[in-house]
Amino acid sequence: MSKLAINGAKPLRDIESNPWPKWPVWGDEEKKQLIEVLESGHWSYNGPKEQQFNKAFAEFIGSKYAISAANGTVTLQLALEACGIGWGDEVIVPGLTWQATAAVILDINAMPILVDVTEDTWCIDQTRIEEAITPRTKAIIPVHLYGSFADMDAIMEIAKKHGLRVIEDCAHKQGGQWKDKKAGSIGDAGSFSFQLSKLMTAGEGGALTTSDPEIYEKLDALRNCGRRPEGKQDDQRTDGFYGDEGNFIQSGNYRITEFQAVMLIEALKRLPEQNKLRDENAIYLNSMLAELPGIKPMRRDERETAEAYYNFTFRYQKDEFKDLPIELFRQALTKELGFAVEACYKPLNQCSLYAPLTKPWRHHITEEYWEQINPARFDLPVCQRVYEEESACFHFNVLMSSKKDMDIIVEAIEKIYENCDELK
Numbered sequence: 001m002s003k004l005a006i007n008g009a010k011p012l013r014d015i016e017s018n019p020w021p022k023w024p025v026w027g028d029e030e031k032k033q034l035i036e037v038l039e040s041g042h043w044s045y046n047g048p049k050e051q052q053f054n055k056a057f058a059e060f061i062g063s064k065y066a067i068s069a070a071n072g073t074v075t076l077q078l079a080l081e082a083c084g085i086g087w088g089d090e091v092i093v094p095g096l097t098w099q100a101t102a103a104v105i106l107d108i109n110a111m112p113i114l115v116d117v118t119e120d121t122w123c124i125d126q127t128r129i130e131e132a133i134t135p136r137t138k139a140i141i142p143v144h145l146y147g148s149f150a151d152m153d154a155i156m157e158i159a160k161k162h163g164l165r166v167i168e169d170c171a172h173k174q175g176g177q178w179k180d181k182k183a184g185s186i187g188d189a190g191s192f193s194f195q196l197s198k199l200m201t202a203g204e205g206g207a208l209t210t211s212d213p214e215i216y217e218k219l220d221a222l223r224n225c226g227r228r229p230e231g232k233q234d235d236q237r238t239d240g241f242y243g244d245e246g247n248f249i250q251s252g253n254y255r256i257t258e259f260q261a262v263m264l265i266e267a268l269k270r271l272p273e274q275n276k277l278r279d280e281n282a283i284y285l286n287s288m289l290a291e292l293p294g295i296k297p298m299r300r301d302e303r304e305t306a307e308a309y310y311n312f313t314f315r316y317q318k319d320e321f322k323d324l325p326i327e328l329f330r331q332a333l334t335k336e337l338g339f340a341v342e343a344c345y346k347p348l349n350q351c352s353l354y355a356p357l358t359k360p361w362r363h364h365i366t367e368e369y370w371e372q373i374n375p376a377r378f379d380l381p382v383c384q385r386v387y388e389e390e391s392a393c394f395h396f397n398v399l400m401s402s403k404k405d406m407d408i409i410v411e412a413i414e415k416i417y418e419n420c421d422e423l424k
């Protein structure tokens with residue numbers, strides 16, 4: 001008789017009677033304030049809720065300014081534009097990330113340069129950055145992926161040495177802390193996503209953080225059709241536009257609504273406690289995973305003083321599981337536990353959602369430019385190995401439970417280990 005749930009046996013966890021914590025989380029305060037906004041008629045455009053959120057978020061991150069925007073994709077694009085990056089420039093990004101990190105570079109006509117990651121953090125390999133720098137390089141976008149941090153000390157040093165901008169992609173890292181600084185307050189700008197699956201959410205949404213007043217003003221103009229930041233309009237100028245006469249900024253509308261701002265104000269209040277619970281459970285789970293054959297926990301750098309987890313991740317070693325393919329391992333684990341255990345992002349040099357050549361109507365792609373941006377020209381052996389052979393990832397909602405719930409994850413892995421002959 002089979003023992004594994006993937007073969008029809010009883011799963012280790014009965015999610016009917018014992019479900020995993022739900023995401024998103026919300027309460028009466030959201031309801032109350034959403035109705036307030038509804039009845040006020042002030043649904044958007046630099047409203048009081050948006051201003052309140054921007055102020056609270058800047059304070060929380062420890063940067064001088066925060067600006068909310070439509071999502072965590074345009075925030076990256078606007079940050080690049082605010083740093084003056086565009087046609088002909090190169091921007092360094094990790095090969096393992098959500099496609100948006102690189103796609104926005106194409107959207108501003110610059111060239112994404114893909115760099116491999118480290119095997120035990122899956123973040124950009126700081127030792128491979130300098131070899132990717134050319135006279136055209138203008139910026140680095142480190143991504144603090146899943147439950148890890150890019151090595152910000154090394155990255156800031158390289159950036160300083162070569163005169164590069166650093167835009168932190170913090171879509172996974174609301175509240176994560178490197179030494180005494182929160183993610184998003186270390187580089188020139190931080191970019192955050194508030195999409196539904198992220199650690200803070202308004203359904204959709206994003207924010208930028210910076211402590212540079214020039215970048216801030218430009219960002220504010222860029223997200224608001226090129227308008228001059230409010231409060232700046234009492235000077236000599238009456239036209240309301242940002243920039244020098246005859247040199248205005250052409251931009252679009254990337255604003256959020258007051259409804260989103262309400263959701264974010266409340267999400268931010270809950271975040272510290274949620275992060276603390278997730279981090280405690282993750283530390284506990286990692287300490288147990290370290291004891292299991294065939295499982296390697298991620299390396300947590302001592303400089304990560306508080307971790308934030310978009311996904312909890314670990315590394316699978318199939319030779320210890322009698323060569324059980326990782327797809328079967330993940331499927332078997334999914335069946336035992338009742339939540340999805342998935343692979344990491346597909347490396348950008350083989351990702352179908354990252355296809356730079358598919359916009360010929362928008363970009364003038366010359367032979368030379370195509371060669372430069374062609375993702376296939378980048379060699380990313382670590383990204384590829386992690387994706388194809390090692391990665392196991394699940395959403396952070398699972399970490400919002402008890403230590404006992406972490407024990408069952410370990411039990412499920414042990415159960416598969418002991419019964420992997422069943423899957424031959």
Ligand SMILES: *Cc1c(COP(=O)(O)O)cnc(C)c1O
Binds near residue numbers: 072098169
């Ligand atoms: C989610 C995400 C983004 C984009 O954010 P959206 O709000 O979905 O546009 C960018 N980078 C990373 C790493 C992400 O996970």
